[in-house]
Amino acid sequence: MAKVNLGESYNLYKRIFTTYMTGYWRKFAISLAAMAVAAATEPAFASLMKPLIDKGFTDQDKAAMILTPLAVMGIFMVRAIASYVNETTSTWLSGTIVEKMRIEMFRKLLRMPVEYFDNNNSGRMISRIVYDVTQITDAGFNVITVTVKDGLTIIGLLGLLFYTNWQLTLFCFFTLPFVLVLVRVLSKRLRKLNKNNQEQYGAMTQVVTEAVQGQKIVKLLDGIEYESERFSTSVALIKNNNVRQSATSSLNSGVSQFLVSVALSCILYFATTRSRANGFTAGDFISFITAMIMIMQPMKRITNVTQSLQRGLASAESVFAFLDEKEEHDTGTKQLAKVKGDIKIENLTFRYPSSEKDILAQINLEIKSGETVALVGSSGSGKTTLANLIPRFYSPEQGEIRLDGESLHEISLKSLRDQIALVSQEVVLFNDSVYNNISYGSNSQFTKDEVLNAAKLANALEFIEELPQGFETQIGENGTRLSGGQKQRLAIARAILKNAPILVLDEATSALDNQSEKLVQEALDRLMTSRTTLVIAHRLSTIQHADKIVVMEQGRIVEVGKHEELLAKNGVYSNLYHIQFQGAN
Numbered sequence: 001m002a003k004v005n006l007g008e009s010y011n012l013y014k015r016i017f018t019t020y021m022t023g024y025w026r027k028f029a030i031s032l033a034a035m036a037v038a039a040a041t042e043p044a045f046a047s048l049m050k051p052l053i054d055k056g057f058t059d060q061d062k063a064a065m066i067l068t069p070l071a072v073m074g075i076f077m078v079r080a081i082a083s084y085v086n087e088t089t090s091t092w093l094s095g096t097i098v099e100k101m102r103i104e105m106f107r108k109l110l111r112m113p114v115e116y117f118d119n120n121n122s123g124r125m126i127s128r129i130v131y132d133v134t135q136i137t138d139a140g141f142n143v144i145t146v147t148v149k150d151g152l153t154i155i156g157l158l159g160l161l162f163y164t165n166w167q168l169t170l171f172c173f174f175t176l177p178f179v180l181v182l183v184r185v186l187s188k189r190l191r192k193l194n195k196n197n198q199e200q201y202g203a204m205t206q207v208v209t210e211a212v213q214g215q216k217i218v219k220l221l222d223g224i225e226y227e228s229e230r231f232s233t234s235v236a237l238i239k240n241n242n243v244r245q246s247a248t249s250s251l252n253s254g255v256s257q258f259l260v261s262v263a264l265s266c267i268l269y270f271a272t273t274r275s276r277a278n279g280f281t282a283g284d285f286i287s288f289i290t291a292m293i294m295i296m297q298p299m300k301r302i303t304n305v306t307q308s309l310q311r312g313l314a315s316a317e318s319v320f321a322f323l324d325e326k327e328e329h330d331t332g333t334k335q336l337a338k339v340k341g342d343i344k345i346e347n348l349t350f351r352y353p354s355s356e357k358d359i360l361a362q363i364n365l366e367i368k369s370g371e372t373v374a375l376v377g378s379s380g381s382g383k384t385t386l387a388n389l390i391p392r393f394y395s396p397e398q399g400e401i402r403l404d405g406e407s408l409h410e411i412s413l414k415s416l417r418d419q420i421a422l423v424s425q426e427v428v429l430f431n432d433s434v435y436n437n438i439s440y441g442s443n444s445q446f447t448k449d450e451v452l453n454a455a456k457l458a459n460a461l462e463f464i465e466e467l468p469q470g471f472e473t474q475i476g477e478n479g480t481r482l483s484g485g486q487k488q489r490l491a492i493a494r495a496i497l498k499n500a501p502i503l504v505l506d507e508a509t510s511a512l513d514n515q516s517e518k519l520v521q522e523a524l525d526r527l528m529t530s531r532t533t534l535v536i537a538h539r540l541s542t543i544q545h546a547d548k549i550v551v552m553e554q555g556r557i558v559e560v561g562k563h564e565e566l567l568a569k570n571g572v573y574s575n576l577y578h579i580q581f582q583g584a585n
Contacts, residue, residue: 012316013140020097027089034086035149041079042298043156046291048072050164050283090145094137101133105322113328114393115353123206124199128322131201135315143312146305150298157295164288193245194314200241204234252306329395332412339404339419340369341501341532343390348399350385359385360555363399367548369501372533374543376576377552383536386552387504390534391420403502421495423524424506427487429479434464435471437479438493446497458493458523460486485516492523503533540577549573 021028052068106129117125211227348363360382367373375383388394389401392408401408408416429437438454439446451471455461463486467473479487495503505524521542537543544563551559551566551573558572566573 012313012320015320016097016136016140016316020100021093024093024096027093031086031089031093032144032148034082034089035145036152037082038079038086039149039152040156041075041082042153042294043160043291045072045075046157046160046287046294048075049287049290053283053286086145086149090141094141097137097140098133101136101319102129105129105133105319108323108325108327111327112325114388116325118352119354121202121206123204123209124202126209127198127202127205128318130205132198132315132318136312136319138308138312140312142308143305146298146301146308150301153298154295154302157291157298160291161288161295164284164291189248193241193248194311195317196241197238197245197311198314198318200234200238204231204238207231207234249306328413330413331409332416334406334411334415336403336406336411336415336419339501341367341419342369342402342404343367343502343532343534344402344405345386346400346402348386348389348396348401350389350394350396352394358397358555360389360396363557365550365557365560367532367534369532370530371547372528372535372543372545373548373550374535374537374546375550375552376537376540376543376573378576380554381552382555383552384506387506387534387536390502390504391417391422419500420502420504421498421500421527422504422506423488423491423495423527424504427479427484427491429475429482429487429490431474431477433469433472433474434467434490437475437490438497440494441498450497451493454493454497457496457526458489459519460489460493460523463489483516485520488516488520489523492520492527496523496527501531503528503531505533505535507536507538540573540580551576 048068048071109125109129207227207230211231343366345363345365348360349358350360351358363386365373375386377383385394389396390408392413395409403411403416403419430440432440435451439451452461455464455471464471464473473481475481475490479490482490505528535543535546543549546563549559549561549563549566550557551571553572559566559569561569561573567577568574
């Protein structure tokens with residue numbers, strides 16, 4: 001099992017360095033060289049103790065008394081320069097790797113299918129980019145620094161110890177097998193604890209995200225104590241896991257250092273009892289002891305490096321598991337110019353992966369270019385799901401959707417989505433200026449006059465001009481500084497500017513007051529002109545003039561017709577309409 005883990009560990013870090021270090025090997029070599037120089041100063045300093053004691057203190061050699069302190073100063077100057085170069089280059093390299101990995105992960109996240117966001121914790125997605133990537137590089141460069149710098153320091157000091165007295169130095173080695181066994185036993189536990197830590201950080205991030213996004217509901221429903229308890233539980237789990245990590249690491253370090261101290265005690269005893277017989281001078285003894293004391297810190301860091309390594313490996317597993325996820329599958333190759341907007345749905349069946357039954361079953365529907373078709377029905381009837389299949393946010397189990405005669409699966413995703421504009425009840429805005437929110441997206445090469453005209457057509461220009469900085473006003477996270485109607489009109493302006501031939505309206509006016517609804521409906525009427533429009537409606541009064549009303553029930557189409565025709569049938573639509581009409585009165 002240990003061999004497998006070693007192989008996995010090697011492959012993880014090999015992937016990091018071969019993928020993200022390309023082009024930076026010269027800087028990495030400079031960093032390694034600086035580490036080696038800094039490491040060489042440790043045994044050099046210890047070796048100076050012999051001439052300082054034997055020639056300076058014992059023989060009162062004036063040259064030694066002057067040159068040795070100067071040499072010490074020189075050694076520490078070299079050490080300072082080498083450490084500066086090492087720290088600067090390694091920090092730049094680790095920062096560059098973090099930058100590249102975060103950009104790659106964020107781009108990957110944007111290319112993931114909608115199902116991925118449905119099935120995964122958003123807090124964990126965020127913490128993977130924010131937290132895990134940093135853990136990889138921090139651990140990676142910490143391991144490299146400790147392995148190279150401290151490893152060379154230990155080798156140099158051991159060389160000095162052997163040179164000074166090889167018999168005493170052999171006592172150092174009897175602790176090594178015990179330390180290796182200890183490290184192997186504790187490594188597995190540290191890896192598991194670090195994986196737990198990642199999950200717990202993700203859970204904590206999720207609690208904070210939900211509390212921030214739902215802060216009005218939290219206040220209104222007196223959920224402060226409940227959310228505080230959830231957060232406290234998450235924080236407590238992180239704390240307890242960190243304590244276990246620290247305890248495991250401390251046990252590893254403590255036992256290792258105790259074994260080293262046993263060897264050191266034996267060396268001290270034999271050094272003092274045999275100094276005369278072996279011609280072991282006072283300078284040799286001080287140099288030997290200095291080297292032994294100096295070797296303790298790098299030995300300590302070497303034994304502690306397991307925790308950093310396991311933390312980094314756990315994070316690397318998480319990051320690369322995400323990067324290896326399948327992206328949104330684009331089967332299409334055809335590129336569309338402007339389309340007419342004829343949509344034909346044939347024998348369509350769909351269910352979500354986690355669902356036990358079909359959400360849509362045997363849907364057949366034809367929407368002609370320029371028509372306004374309304375989807376109505378009770379909650380859960382499949383209206384929004386059907387609308388989500390048109391831009392291929394999901395793919396049907398069976399059946400087909402055609403646009404101007406072309407199967408959606410044969411059209412590239414970008415080309416398809418360029419033909420569709422969406423205005424929904426839940427408006428998505430960004431923490432940016434009004435202008436940038438209207439002109440948002442890859443097609444945002446618009447003139448100022450075009451943006452101004454879109455705002456005017458959306459009945460948004462008047463309120464925009466009253467804002468403190470007009471179009472340059474920052475609207476806050478998801479437009480928190482705007483009213484619901486204002487946000488909706490910005491979304492409509494964005495759709496007008498896109499000028500797509502197909503429009504999807506997902507209950508775009510259902511959450512508005514009468515005055516806002518009037519302004520928004522006027523803007524929508526302008527937007528719908530000469531476009532194929534699919535309207536998901538809750539308020540039946542807003543879709544009475546639709547060219548076609550499609551009534552859905554339990555994932556099936558049960559009625560199709562105009563408003564008056566459906567009322568005359570006294571069927572499902574008529575029943576829904578009269579329930580709403582009676583409720584309004």
